[in-house]
Amino acid sequence: MATFKPRTLSGFMELLPAPQQQMEKIMEILRETYALYGFTPLDTPAIEDAQVLLAKSGGDTEKQIYRFQKGDSDLALRFDLTVPLAKYVALHYNELAFPFRRYQIGKVYRGERAQRGRFREFYQADIDIIGDGKLDILCEAEIPSIIYNTFTRLGLNRFVIRVNNRKILNGFYGMLGLRDKAADIMHTMDKLDKIGESAVKDILVDSCGLSLEQADEILRFATIRGSNEEVLQKLSQYAGKNELLDAGREELSAVCQNLSAFGVPQSHFAVDLTIARGLDYYTGTVYETTLLDYPEIGSVCSGGRYDNLAEFYIDKPLPGVGISIGLTRLFYVLGEQGLLNPALPTAPADVLVLPMTDDPKEAIRLATYLRNCGIRTQLYTEQKKFKQKMSYADKLSFPFAVILGEDEIAQGKCALKNMQTGEQALLSYEETATAIGKALEEREQIAVILEQ
C-alpha cells in the first residue's frame, strides 16, 4: 500500500525526459564552448563550512542560505559559485598556475520565497579568469567573444552584449564630487530600464540627496547613445578631467579594439553607459547580455572585472574577470517563450531495435553491432504486440526503428523504418548503420534554441 504521496518541493526544477535532454544539450554546449577557450572544469562541494561561506556576506544572503548543524559542524549549502571559487583559489594557491581559468556548472541554493520562475535550487554556469597580482585587460576583451560564441552555438542570433566600465561611472561621479555616493547612484541607475528616467531622477534627488542639476547631468551622461565608436568619442570630451574616468575610457576602448579579431560582430556588442551591475565588488569592465526580442527577461549572462577575489581568505591581491549564466532560470524562460527547438532530438536513443522472433539473439547481435558503430541503440525487451512496440517508439520519438523478423534474418538483413517519414527499407546491417549515421550527422546541426 502506497503510504506517501510523492512530491517534489516547490522551487525545485525536475524535468521530464524530453526537456531534460534539451537541458543536457545546453550544458554540453556550455562545457564545449568554455573548454574551447582554455577554461578547466572545476567541481567543489555543495556543502561548505558556514563560517567560510558567509565570510563576506550579509543581508539577503544570510536570510536565504540553507544553513544547518550536523554533529558539531555548522554547515551551509553554497549560494553561488564565486565564494567557493575564492575559497578554492586561496586554499590551493600554491598548486595553481596563474592566470587560472576555470569553468564550473553546478547547483546553488537560495531559500527565496517560491514564485513562478524563481528557483531555490538552480544551476549556475560560471567562467572566471584569476590573475596573481595582475590581470591583463586582454582578458576583459576576450569575455565578449566567449559570450557571443556560447549563445550563437545555442542557436541564438538576436542578442546583444552590453558593456560598460565601473571606472567610468566612479570617475564621472567623482568628477561631480559624488564619489562617496557612487554605490547608491549605481544601484539607482541600474533600475533605469525598469522604472524609467523620471522615477530614477526622483530617487537620485530624494533618497541619494543629489541636486537636480547633478541628477540631470548623471542622466544625460547615462543616456549617451550611438555606435560604439561614437560613444567612445563622446566620452573623450571628459578627457583629463578625472584620472579614474580616463582609465576607464582607455580600458573600454581596449575592449572594443580587438572585437573583430575575437570574431564578435559589431552588431552584437554595445557600449552602454547605463550598465552598472548591482554587485559592489566589480571594479572595471561590466557585462550584460540581453535578448533583443525579450528585454523583459533582463540579462541572461552577466559579469565583470573585480580586483580582489579572495581577500577574506588570503593576503594576496587576486584580480579577476568572470561571467555567469543562471542556467535554470534561462531554461525556464526559454521554455516559457517557446524558444526551445522542437526539432532537437530528445529520444533516449537513435534507434529502437524490435525483435519479432521468439529468440532475441539476432536482434541482440544487431543492437551490439549498431552500438559498436557508435549509434545509440535501445533493444526493445518486452513481449508485446507489434502495435504496442511501435506506439512506444512513437511516444519516445525515436527517429528510427529496426524490425527484425524471421524473413529479414533469413536474408541477413533488417527492416529500417524512418519514424518521421514512415519510409521502410530492407537493408544489410552495414547499410543500416550507414543510413542512421548519415541522418544523425544532419540532426547534429539542429540547434537547441530556435528563434521565432
Add this chain to the structure above:
Amino acid sequence: MATFKPRTLSGFMELLPAPQQQMEKIMEILRETYALYGFTPLDTPAIEDAQVLLAKSGGDTEKQIYRFQKGDSDLALRFDLTVPLAKYVALHYNELAFPFRRYQIGKVYRGERAQRGRFREFYQADIDIIGDGKLDILCEAEIPSIIYNTFTRLGLNRFVIRVNNRKILNGFYGMLGLRDKAADIMHTMDKLDKIGESAVKDILVDSCGLSLEQADEILRFATIRGSNEEVLQKLSQYAGKNELLDAGREELSAVCQNLSAFGVPQSHFAVDLTIARGLDYYTGTVYETTLLDYPEIGSVCSGGRYDNLAEFYIDKPLPGVGISIGLTRLFYVLGEQGLLNPALPTAPADVLVLPMTDDPKEAIRLATYLRNCGIRTQLYTEQKKFKQKMSYADKLSFPFAVILGEDEIAQGKCALKNMQTGEQALLSYEETATAIGKALEEREQIAVILEQ
C-alpha cells in the same frame, strides 16, 4: 586582511584541475556508454521533503542523513539516487513510457564518520530499467554488457562481472526449511570473501541458529565452482525440488545464454553463487564487479533485479533492474592504486597561443581561427618574459604552444612547438590546425585508466 582560514570540509572531495580532468573524462565515458544503450539522462533535486525521502528507510539511513528545517519545511539531502527515482516514477507515472530507462550521475550525501577513502558527499552513477507491471528477463541479460562496455571504455580489462540470482538462494534455503532465515543467512554469506568460511559457519550456527549440517550444506552450495556452464549444470541436480530455485536457475541460464550476442566475453563473466548483495529489496539477478588484481577494493559496480521500486509512493507494481557505480570512491581508489593514466591529457586546452608582439591582434586572430577549427585554444594574455610564458605552458602540460612574433607574422605563419618532443616548426595557420588536429586524434585513444 584575510580573516577566515579557507578550508574544505573533511569527507568532501575537491580535486585540483588535473585530476578533475580525469574525473570529467570518466563521467563523459559513463554518459556516452549509458546513452549508447538507450538510457535517458535524469536530474532530480538534491533536496527533498524528508518524509518522502525517508518513507522506506530506517536505521543507518536515519542517522547518516543530512536533515534540516527551512521555514516550516522538513528537508533532507538525498542519500542515494534510487529513492528519488522511485519518487520520480511514481509522480510522473502517467507521463512516462515503460520500460523507462534512465541514467543519473549525481551527488548524494551521507554524514558518515569521516575516514580515509570514505566520503560524505559522493557521486553515484546509476542506470535503471523500470517496467510497468512486468519486465522481461532480457533486461537482466543486457546489464552485464553495459558493465563490460563501461569498464572496457575506461581502459580496464582485468575485471569480472559476478552474477547470481536471489531466487536460487531463497529457493535453496527454502528447500532446507530455512526460508524465514533467508535474509540473515544472505547477510552472513555476503561476508564470505572478507572473513572466510569458518567464521561464516560460526555465525550461521551461533547467530542464525542453523544446525551444523545446514551450515555445511549452505557453504557447500555456495562454493560450487566451475565454468558458467558447469555451475549451471551442477545446479540442475536440484531441479524439481523447489519451484523458486528452479525459476532462479532458469533466469540465470537465460542471462548467460545471450552473453556473446551482447558482446561480453566468457572471461569477464562468472556465475558465482556466493553473491547475495546486502540490500533486501533485490529479488532476482544480482551483480557485482570486481577488479582481478584488487579484490580488496570490493565490488566497483553492483546491482540487481527488484520487484517493486516505488511501493511506498504508488499502488502499481514497478519491477526493475539497475546497477550503481560509487564514482567518487572508485576515483579515489583508482588514484590510490596508481591506475589513473598519466598520459591522459589534463591541460585546460590543446594549445597555448603566445603573442610576442605589443599588439596582440594577430595572435587573437590565430586563436579565433584555431577555435573555429574545433581546437581548444588558450590565448596567453599576460605581459611576461618568454621564459615565464613557456614555464606556464609546461606547468599546465599544454601539448602544444604556438609562438607568434614579428617574423612569423611577416611571413603569415606561426611557430608550432610540440611541448613533449620540443620540436618546433614554422607553419601556416592551416597547417598548424591540421598538425594539432592529427595529434589530438591520437590522444583521443588514450584511456583514463591504465592497468599495470
